[in-house]
Amino acid sequence: MVSVFLLVMAAKGAIAEPFYVPSGSMEPTLLIGDALLASKYPYGYSAASVPLNVSLPSTSRVLGALPERGDVVVFRWPGDHSQVWVKRVVGLPGDRIQMKQGELFINGTPATLKPDGTGEAENDDGSKAAAPRYVEILPGGRSHPILKLRAHGFLDNTPEITVPAGRLFVLGDNRDNSADSRVPLAEGGVGLLPVDNLVGRVETVLGSWDIAQHHRSPATWLDALRGSRFLTIVR
Numbered sequence: 232m233v234s235v236f237l238l239v240m241a242a243k244g245a246i247a248e249p250f251y252v253p254s255g256s257m258e259p260t261l262l263i264g265d266a267l268l269a270s271k272y273p274y275g276y277s278a279a280s281v282p283l284n285v286s287l288p289s290t291s292r293v294l295g296a297l298p299e300r301g302d303v304v305v306f307r308w309p310g311d312h313s314q315v316w317v318k319r320v321v322g323l324p325g326d327r328i329q330m331k332q333g334e335l336f337i338n339g340t341p342a343t344l345k346p347d348g349t350g351e352a353e354n355d356d357g358s359k360a361a362a363p364r365y366v367e368i369l370p371g372g373r374s375h376p377i378l379k380l381r382a383h384g385f386l387d388n389t390p391e392i393t394v395p396a397g398r399l400f401v402l403g404d405n406r407d408n409s410a411d412s413r414v415p416l417a418e419g420g421v422g423l424l425p426v427d428n429l430v431g432r433v434e435t436v437l438g439s440w441d442i443a444q445h446h447r448s449p450a451t452w453l454d455a456l457r458g459s460r461f462l463t464i465v466r
Contacts, residue, residue: 251265300373301320
């Protein structure tokens with residue numbers, strides 16, 4: 232039994248590990264209740280790769296590599312390394328990042344936004360609200376959906392920031408409900424994410440359950456399974 236446990240822990244530490252989405256900051260790409268599989272080898276390994284919910288000191292990476300712009304990543308939150316968060320990488324070292332009127336600018340060029348109907352944003356308490364949905368196209372051509380709850384969100388305008396070496400700029404796809412690199416660490420956000428805090432790249436939604444259903448009769452809990460999200464690729 233000990234050898235099996237050690238084998239499982241080694242696989243989780245070196246290859247891939249499951250994670251759970253507790254908030255709506257990455258809607259509509261990821262939903263509250265999604266179970267994710269993140270691969271660890273694309274970015275190399277550091278203390279952040281240890282498959283335990285404990286706070287360990289940061290270390291440099293072995294076999295390290297930077298994410299690609301647009302990757303969805305899990306990482307140790309700089310404010311408490313026992314917490315694992317998930318966001319999308321939009322800025323790499325050397326990039327100039329700014330938000331203007333809700334549009335993302337990378338190195339002075341706006342990411343293309345295409346209206347994509349109306350989506351649904353879920354709050355932590357299970358309540359839902361309609362939200363305009365867009366497809367955002369990053370320089371290089373990678374695209375993903377985003378939600379925009381408000382026309383004039385308080386994070387819609389930021390100063391231009393040059394991402395320093397060893398850091399990343401990350402955003403949530405739910406742009407008005409995400410404490411990300413637009414929010415300083417001291418205010419509960421991510422700030423500029425240290426590369427050494429990366430855990431892995433999100434690859435797949437393994438399964439999904441609408442946790443807002445937990446307060447209902449157990450006889451209805453199976454109805455909360457989101458079958459259409461099982462084994463879907465994350466872009």
